Amino acid sequence: MPEITLQPISVMTDGGGHEGHLVLAAGHLVAVLSRVTAEETLGEREQIEGWFLEAGFGPCGPLMSVTPPVFTDLDQALAWIRTRLEAGLDPS
Amino acid sequence: MTCMTNPLILKLEQRDQLSDAEKRALENAISRVRVVEADEDIVREGDRPNESSLLLDGFAARYKLVSNGRRQISALHVPGDFLDLHSFLLKTMDHGVLALTTCRIAAVPHATLEKITDEFPHLTRMLWLNTLIDGAIHREWLTAMGRLSATAHMAHLICELYLRLKVVGRAEGDTVQLPITQAELGxxxxxxxVHVNRVLQELRKEGLIRFQGDSLTILDWERLKKVGEFTSTYLSLQNEHR
Structure with missing residues (x-):
């Protein structure tokens, strides 16, 4: 499994900068996560604040995966990314 | 809000005149009326109904499930819509229809539909028109889904729902009741x-719409249409001989 690293970055959403992370696998960009409030997840089964997959690339991107629900914390987001890196074409 | 006139008659009369005999035939076609609560299935995938369901009040959705409980809603239905007129000829349902709110449903037996097609050629064409409009809406949705931005897509859907509700007497000025959750819109x-929230926020911020609870008000129709690249041709709203 490649080494996963996080780089803090401000992401432009809703007209302003929001806390976010670039996620790199072995130095390659695989995902951009941004912090969302509970208000922004209104209508999900559980309304939570957390981390949203703003953009994904390769196995985490729209060509090979579908947008996952909001993650409660970064660990959960990274677990999803690791699963995607291993899963290839299998849906998850 | 309950309309005294059968909303299907309102919907069809928007497109062409119906004779008194045709209207009577539609009224008499209803064998019973039932109430289906929100989140319950009205018709299930795989069912072989012997009657078609006409929505009198409420909102309903045609849907299909994919893996992990994910769902795609392929059509939203408002009063006056036949939820499964096609089951008369297609027989087996290839998708389900779900009540999004409490729905009042009129059952029209397939045997009665067959009788209408035998005895009322113009009314038969109007029911054909009804399914053709369903098909036109599907084409429009597919195009919007594939090629519009999420914000434009939402604007397009709002324009369409507003007009469809207005035709069946469910609009008060620029306001309609739209009791659809953000998850259902998603x-x-x-x-x-998250994206549904953002695009609605964007449309609100731009002063195009206002949501107060379930009440949706169109504040700037012309700009909303422009943003959604919306033209109503596909809804066939002109009253002409068909």
Whole structure:
């Protein structure tokens, strides 16, 4: 499994900068996560604040995966990314 | 809000005149009326109904499930819509229809539909028109889903729902009741709830719409249409001989 690293970055959403992370696998960009409030997840089964997959690339991107629900914390987001890196074409 | 006139008659009369005999035939076609609560299935995938369901009040959705409980809503239905007129000829349902709110449903037996097609050629064409409009809406949705931005797609859907509700007497001025959750909008547009929130926020911020509870007001129709690249041709709203 490649080494996963996080780089803090401000992401432009809703007209302003929001806390976010670039996620790199072995130095390659695989995902951009941004912090969302509970208000922004209104209508999900559980309304939570957390981390949203703003953009994904390769196995985490729209060509090979579908947008996952909001993650409660970064660990959960990274677990999803690791699963995607291993899963290839299998849906998850 | 309950309309005294059968909303299907309102919907069809928007497009062409109906004779008194045709209207009577439609009224008499209803064998019973039932109430289906929100989140319950009206018709299930795989069912072989012997009657078609006409929505009198409420909102309903045609849907299909994919893996992990994910769902795509392929059509939203408002009063006056036949939820499964096609089951008369297609027989086996290839998708389900779900009540999004409490729905009042009129059952029209397939045997009665067959009788209408035998005895009322113009009314038969109007029911054909009804399914053709369903098909036109599907084409429009597919185009919007594939080629519009999420914000434009939402604007397009709002324009369409407003007009469809207005035709059946469910609009008060620029306001309609739209008791559809953001999760359901997400399943309709193929968007995450985060994105649904953002695009609605964008349309509100731009002064195009206002939501107060379930009440949706169009503040700037012309700009909303422009943003959604919306033209109503596909809804066949002109009253002409068909």
């Amino acid at each position: 399943d309709t547009l193929g968007l995450s709830t």
